[in-house]
Amino acid sequence: MLAKKDRLPVKxxxxxxxxxxxxxxxxxxxxxxxxxxxxxxxxxxxKKIHKIAAKRNExxxxxxxxxxxxxxxxxxxxxxxxxxxxxxxxxxDKHGMIDELTKILCSKHSS
Numbered sequence: 001m002l003a004k005k006d007r008l009p010v011k012x013x014x015x016x017x018x019x020x021x022x023x024x025x026x027x028x029x030x031x032x033x034x035x036x037x038x039x040x041x042x043x044x045x046x047k048k049i050h051k052i053a054a055k056r057n058e059x060x061x062x063x064x065x066x067x068x069x070x071x072x073x074x075x076x077x078x079x080x081x082x083x084x085x086x087x088x089x090x091x092x093d094k095h096g097m098i099d100e101l102t103k104i105l106c107s108k109h110s111s
Contacts, residue, residue: 001068002064002065006071008079010042010081013081019032026086027082029104034078035079039078039079041079063101074106
């Protein structure tokens with residue numbers, strides 16, 4: 001799990017206008033100006049994704065655990081809010097989700 005200091009407070013950023021927004025197959029990515037010394041990441045998984053909270057938490061935790069593995073490669077200029085768009089079938093879509101996260105969050109074009 002990602003350390004609390006590296007997590008974005010989702011409630012305060014969810015309705016704000018993002019500096020940049022990208023929609024992909026699994027997630028919407030919103031970039032905000034960085035307020036702390038290190039980039040922070042927040043993950044939102046709504047009830048439309050899955051009605052059972054345990055499944056939503058599983059998805060949220062898997063995203064946070066992957067972000068923890070690529071944390072050193074993150075672009076340090078912005079905070080990022082990640083919003084899940086559609087249900088992810090584990091494990092069939094998990095590789096696509098991980099590839100998308102890595103590609104978007106570690107690319108130099110995303111900042």
